[in-house]
Amino acid sequence: MKESLLASAFYDGDSRLAVLKFYDQEAGRFWHWKDNTGHRPYCYTRLERSELTEIAKRKDVVEILDEEREDLLNDRKVTLRKIVTTDPLAIGGGNDSIRDRIKAWEADIKYYENFAYDRGLRMGTYYTVSAGKVIPARKDLPERVAVSLAQLLQRNPPEFAPYLKEWAELLGEPLSEFKRVALDIEVANEAGRLPDPENPKQPVIAVSFFNEAERTVYLLRSGKDTEGLKGAPFAAEVFEDERSLLRAVMWKIMEYPVVVTFNGDDFDLRYLKHRAEEIGIPEAENPIQLERVASTLKHGVHIDLYQFFRNRSIQVYAFSNKYSDHTLNGISESLLNKSKVEFEGEIGDLPLAKLGEYCLNDSQLTFELTSTGGGLVMKLLLVISRIGKMPINDVSRLGVSNWIRSMLFFEHRRLGALIPRQDELSEKGGASSQAVIKGKKYKGGLVIEPKPGIYFDVSVLDFASLYPSLIKVYNLSYETVNCPHEECRTNVVPDTSSWVCRKRKGITSLVTGSLRDLRVSHYKPLTKDQSISKEERELYNVVTQGLKVFLNATYGAMGFETFAFYCLPVAEATAALGRYAITKTIQKSTELGIEVLYGDTDSLFLKNPSRDQITTISKWADGELGVELDLDKVYRYVAFSSRKKNYFGVLPDGTVDIRGLTGKKSQTPEFLKRTFYQALEILSRVKTTEDFERARANIRELLTKMIGDLKGKKVAVEDLAFNVMMGKTTEKYNGTTPQHVRAAKLLEDKGREIKAGEIIQYVKTRSPPYVRPVELARVDDVDADKYIEYAHSMFDQMLDALDFSFDEMLGATTLDLFWSG
Ligand SMILES: [Zn+2]
Structure with a gap:
């Protein structure tokens, strides 16, 4: 196999093996590699062999081994029983699963994830397969980039070095272009009713395909006139019956390794799949495969942009809230400045040319959302896939706390560390501070009451990576906050009763901290470096954005109860240090003679500060607190209320920021x-x-x-x-x-x-x-x-x-x- 990009993985239930999907950019197709290493599903338990006689007798249990793991929570090595099974369902998700019978560790990880973590597979990077073996195709960093990295290594404690190197190597690999097509379908509907993809009774009347080279619409004739199609701005193919139309659609889908839709998980692909079944097209001809939530492709990857764009972290951190409405029209209007074609009445009544135009417009918008900004969406997916160690299709569908979970799971496996159970983390105790907001379990960010009135020329300074920086600087992690060492108890976090470990660096601190440093001190400067190639600058630009999404989401995930590493004292300590940082910054601003109008958690509103004053404060925050403070925006004016802490601001272009x-x-x-x-x-x-x-x-x-x-x-x-x-x-x-x-x-x-x-x-x-x-x-x-x-x-x-x-x-x-x- 030629050098190809590892983009996805899945579990093949028939062969009971993990399968990797490699993308060959030159050939424009995926290669499948089926595991031949004999890897099997497993989980751990602390029970002794004598307590596992029932389990050992099960037909689906292959063997029980002793294995030593690093127990980070208790800072010691521990020997566990590793239960190896024939099938992932034996561990969890099936009838009478092992995790339902005994207290098990690492028993809720999808099998293909398990496989990828164990093999140290880096999703989104390049591999070759030789004599059946998967071999990473590592690439050397360009000279200039290597120098920048070396400087960064010097400025950091030695524990961070392996992390910084690994991340820089991973994120420095070139990006890939994916051959892809956007697809949209139209279904004959009854007045005012949406077609039901689970029970598709209405025929598919139009399917459009759009990319740089292709504007094709397959249309169902339905007794209509084909006259108007002659001058149509697309290649039309008219089918007399729906069966031939759907078969042609299946063939077309097979031509593309990546299919992009807007809401294809719930609608387009699901409808096509079920409708094809309904009218008797054999399963073997159907490339679509349905999962509980996702609709996937047997031969390739399906990206549903609706799932991607509704991800709050993507909306806020990658697209700066440029869109707020999660419809195709809403997002296209904001990002492409284009709208959906409006029409009144019944879609089925449209003449073929109009129907084709309408259908094509949707796939065109969908495609353009993936190609705008130099193909930012696809590249961002790839970069996040690398950081999160997660298949690209999972990245597009799952939320940020899942990305972070995957990243940390990978890291635990790499270190030979046992992944803690959530009940172990919650046993670490509750919060010590009183929650200020009702319903919250700990005290949150600091809010400085605004001074009522209207103010012109207001600068908003943002602690862009406030929490990741604090996590790094103060060594915050589930195993370091309230660590088991007596001698660390004096290292107290202000405004809490928690302490932080002095003896070892925490895993979250190392991972998050090194990503934070790479973003701020390595990639950001590189995006502006004229001595490297334009392609490299572009790569580092996407990497910077991907890191921004990841880093900003870290703290949110930490306070999220269902997050795999949720640990209350850690979330509380992070918030407390955030309040400490903002309080210090306000003091410093006042010293510099700048009036602080308002502050909320990680942003400060300053009254008409000079450029120099802003630079002074930013430098001070970086040196004193280890925190990055950026100018976020300048309002033409801001109005603060005397009633509540409500405000709105108007930007220079007249945009009103208001809820x-x-x-x-x-x-x-x-x-x-x-x-x-x-x-x-x-x-x-x-x-x-x-x-x-x-x-x-x-x-x-x-x-x-x-x-x-x-x-x-x-x-x-x-x-x-x-x-x-x-x-x-x-x-x-x-x-x-x-x-x-x-x-x-x-x-x-x-x-x-x-x-x-x-x-x-x-x-x-x-x-x-x-x-x-x-x-x-x-x-x-x-x-x-x-x-x-x-x-x-x-x-x-x-x-x-x-x-x-x-x-x-x-x-x-x-x-x-x-x-x-
Ligand atoms: Zn300690």
Whole structure:
């Protein structure tokens, strides 16, 4: 096999072996390598052999061995029993699994992960296979990069050296381009109802494929005219029957090692798979394989961008919150400046040319999301796959705490250390500080109350890697916080009753700390180094971004109860040191004569500081605290409330940073949405204090009019409709009935058939059942107070920061109405 990139792995249930997927960039295809080393599933237990007689007798147990492991929690070596089995299900996930019968260690790791960790396989890097053996194709670092690394090694304690070297080698390997196609399907649907991929009754009428070289749409003729297709901007192939269409789709999918979709896990691929079964296409011809959550490809890799983009860490740290709506349209508008083609009516009624265009547009947007910014998405997946030691398809679907889990599992295996059980970590004890926020188990970040008012030219400084830096500098890890050594107890963490080990470096501290240093002192400077090639700079740019996502997510994961290494005293110590760092920085700023307006956890709002002042503070933080402090953004102005700690800021380009319209954007009635955007528009135009006063008055006027219009019944019912999708049919709702379901029942009473997936438009009304479908509602039925209440919650934060209250305004309008009415 030629040098190929290890991109994925899976467990083959038929042969009971792990299979690796290597990508050959030149050939544009995957090679499969099936394990021939005799590796078998296993788990550990602390029980003695005499206590394992029942287990030893099982048919699925091959042997029980003694094995020595490093017990980091107790800082000693320990000999355990290693139970080796024929099948991963014998350990967990099957009937009567070993982990359900005895207390077992490392029994909840997927088998292919287990295999990859044991073999020290570095996902996302290059290998060759020779005489059946998998051999890493290590590459030397370019001269300039090696020098930079050597300097970094000198500045660090010796324990960090092997980590820094290993990471630099891993992350320095060249990136790969993946031959890929984006796919989208259209299904003939019934009025207002979404097709069901588990029970695909409607035919697939269009399938589009898009990449740089291909714009193809397969269309089902359905008795339509093919005239308009002649001048179409895509290659159309029209099929007389659905069976031939689907077979052609399967063949086309086989041509590509990587298929990209938007929501293909839940819809496109799932529908194709089941529909092909439904109309009798043999399984052998079907490249799609369904798992519980994912839809995968037997011959390649499927990336579902919906799963990738809805990952909060990707949204916040890789794309700086440029998108907030997780639909294809929302993300495309933000990242590509392009929209989905809008159309009214039934997709099945469209002429073939229009249908093809519509379908192609979706796959085009999907593809472009993976090619924009020099193919950032695919490259980021690859880099994260390297750091997380995880198949690229898993990276695209799983959350950050899974990436970190995988990274640390790999590290434990490399060190011959036993991976602790979660109950062992929770036995390390609770938190010592009182939680400030209700529902939190420990005291969180520090919040400095803002000084009310409006401020122009506000700089926001961000501790970009605050927590990873603290984890490194203060040696925080599950085994070092409250370690077993008596002599370490005096090394106390401020504001807690915990202590930190002085005798050994913690595993999390070594791993996270070395990644943090590489990002800040190695890769970031390299991205700007003109003496290395453009390709190398680009690689280091992606690496820097990947590290940013990883590092910023570390602390969040540590406070996450389901995280594999969740340990309360560690999360608490990290937060306490964060408060310490920000307090010190505020003191320093004040000394330098800079006014601190507001501080929250890891950011500080400074009133009009000079460039020099910012540089001085950053340098001080780096030297004194070992923490990176960056200028995050400069607001044209920020308004702080005297009521709560609410604020909003306006950026130089007029963008308003504000919460509001959260989560329920798509269901919010048009009328309220419109008013909200009008208010934002007013705020975005403010340039001076006088402007601001005028803006306040204008918004007051706008909202008074909104309330007046609602009370005076001047808004059309269509504009007041909430739009909510039926998750299931009405009779399947038991117990409390949500509002949209109550509305749907009223439609059913009128003889309409309501199906799962249908969007119900309803308004809130004054008489039982307090909702009505738009079709049946009149303006007089509308409950104005309910809408005013809803508007109240939408505008609350904005008004707080403007320093007037919704209630005040409501009082005013009541009087106005009284006098005018
Ligand atoms: Zn210690």
